[in-house]
Amino acid sequence: MSKPEALSPAKLKDAAPLFAALGDATRLGLLVSLCASGPASLTRLSGRFEVSRQAITKHLEVLSEAGLVTSVREGRERIWALEPTRLADAHAYLDRISRQWDDALARLQAFVETDRP
Amino acid sequence: MSKPEALSPAKLKDAAPLFAALGDATRLGLLVSLCASGPASLTRLSGRFEVSRQAITKHLEVLSEAGLVTSVREGRERIWALEPTRLADAHAYLDRISRQWDDALARLQAFVETDRP
């Protein structure tokens, strides 16, 4: 009968922008690209997409504010890299919801199998 | 040296709307609420949030189009419930990226530890 920890409103407010940052095909592509080919500069990254360099800049800013990427200045370039911990955060949030879901299913099951007034 | 399967562009285009649907605090709250208290009607759900009933309707439509919830008409009510498989999908997508990330880290590690010209 152990209630699993529910996601607090605070957690939800942290999770929402995180998922929102993941909710764009170009940004997901950027993450995958950074995964597959390692840290890269802006022009290097934008060369792999159909949109303009400035569009990529904005996407990287969004990812950065969500904590999913970090950047370091190197000479005249800026090198972008993934931040794995935030990816793990998103993973954990989904885990929380999934567990709550599983628990709900179990309780529903128990409810259905019980004779009730 | 096995390359992990990269997320294909097709997968990315499926994943993006899914994460986008998760990228709103109210919608996450709805999912959690449906998890915690089971299937519920619109007014029942909207009673738990600060926004109007119509706003909740729109959020439920978004979740529905993302495949995260389903609804069934029951008398004058419409009952909304979670769709667990889509939650698992999101989970799987993050897994894919995480694995790619881990692999990238390993390759980076190997690269750093190698004497190169």
Place this chain on the structure above:
DNA sequence: AAAAAGAGCAACCCGGGGGTTGCACAATTC
């Protein structure tokens, strides 16, 4: 039959997201 409850529909508002172009600035390279 009349009143109340639950949903659906439509119009509207406003802000921000995704995209673009154009120009300015810093760092390299020749």
Place this chain on the structure above:
DNA sequence: GAATTGTGCAACCCCCGGGTTGCTCTTTTT
């Protein structure tokens, strides 16, 4: 020093997302 490469900044456009209000329709309830 001059040309090139890599970014940054600003303005602008368009459209959609989140929210609202108001009205209608159907189903219960009394």
